[in-house]
Amino acid sequence: MVKLQRFAESNALVHEFGKYILEKQDSALAGNSHAVFNIAISGGSMNKVLYEGLVNDKDTFPHIKWPQWRIFFCDERLVPFEDPLSNYGQFKKTVLDPLVHKGDQLNLGPTVYTINQSLIGGGETANKKIAEEYASLLPASFDLVLLGCGDDGHTCSLFPGEEFNYLVEEMTRKVVWCYNSPKPPSNRITITLPVIADAKNVCFLARGSSKKDIMHDVLIIKNSELPSVLVNEMIGTRVTWFLDDAAGALIPQDC
Numbered sequence: 395m396v397k398l399q400r401f402a403e404s405n406a407l408v409h410e411f412g413k414y415i416l417e418k419q420d421s422a423l424a425g426n427s428h429a430v431f432n433i434a435i436s437g438g439s440m441n442k443v444l445y446e447g448l449v450n451d452k453d454t455f456p457h458i459k460w461p462q463w464r465i466f467f468c469d470e471r472l473v474p475f476e477d478p479l480s481n482y483g484q485f486k487k488t489v490l491d492p493l494v495h496k497g498d499q500l501n502l503g504p505t506v507y508t509i510n511q512s513l514i515g516g517g518e519t520a521n522k523k524i525a526e527e528y529a530s531l532l533p534a535s536f537d538l539v540l541l542g543c544g545d546d547g548h549t550c551s552l553f554p555g556e557e558f559n560y561l562v563e564e565m566t567r568k569v570v571w572c573y574n575s576p577k578p579p580s581n582r583i584t585i586t587l588p589v590i591a592d593a594k595n596v597c598f599l600a601r602g603s604s605k606k607d608i609m610h611d612v613l614i615i616k617n618s619e620l621p622s623v624l625v626n627e628m629i630g631t632r633v634t635w636f637l638d639d640a641a642g643a644l645i646p647q648d649c
């Protein structure tokens with residue numbers, strides 16, 4: 395059974411989301427100054443919430459041990475980092491740069507693992523190599539995986555529908571090339587379900603009324619053709635959903 399965290403107020407959601415991440419950092423680093431916190435993050439609206447909940451939040455910010463963070467991307471679009479579609483590019487702009495330059499000194503930031511940009515545009519062989527190389531960088535397991543959920547029920551770049559079965563059915567490789575994403579750009583890489591299943595904690599973030607129908611399908615109907623539902627089914631007790639009232643409008647309060 396997944397855990398639901400629901401919020402009427404956006405600031406409260408962002409603050410509690412930051413606190414949740416901090417709690418997972420603290421358990422990963424507990425009592426060991428050499429330990430690292432391995433976290434995988436998603437793209438889209440997640441970056442803004444990470445900035446607000448971790449960098450711009452005066453309660454959480456002082457407790458985040460950034461130099462001990464190892465940040466990976468749940469999925470990445472195969473475009474140069476300066477392209478507005480790049481997940482790393484957006485993360486750098488929205489979270490990393492403001493973090494490093496916050497206050498009157500340069501702060502030490504996290505270690506961030508990107509795809510090999512030099513291979514972008516190299517066709518099928520290069521795209522497969524990007525996925526393979528990225529897989530070789532991943533930790534044995536993540537302390538925390540932060541996921542979004544698309545209006546169609548996708549998570550990472552694991553999309554629902556027969557033509558994308560090769561993505562959700564991958565049980566051996568940790569990262570695969572997605573060559574036909576219905577959401578631009580069509581070429582991406584994504585972590586696979588076994589990587590998510592191995593994570594110590596998984597947290598979804600869904601905000602806004604455009605998510606209300608899919609939240610109903612995922613959390614009430616539990617349509618197992620949806621990749622987000624597959625995550626809930628695989629490791630429900632380790633999964634927390636953060637929802638605002640707009641996204642959770644069709645979910646009964648006692649759920």
Ligand SMILES: O=C(O)[C@H](O)[C@@H](O)[C@H](O)[C@H](O)COP(=O)(O)O
Nearest residue numbers: 436437438439542543544549550
């Ligand atoms: O790179 C991507 O496309 C994302 O990682 C993707 O899986 C995202 O998390 C969902 O599409 C939800 O995005 P929003 O939160 O912006 O709706």
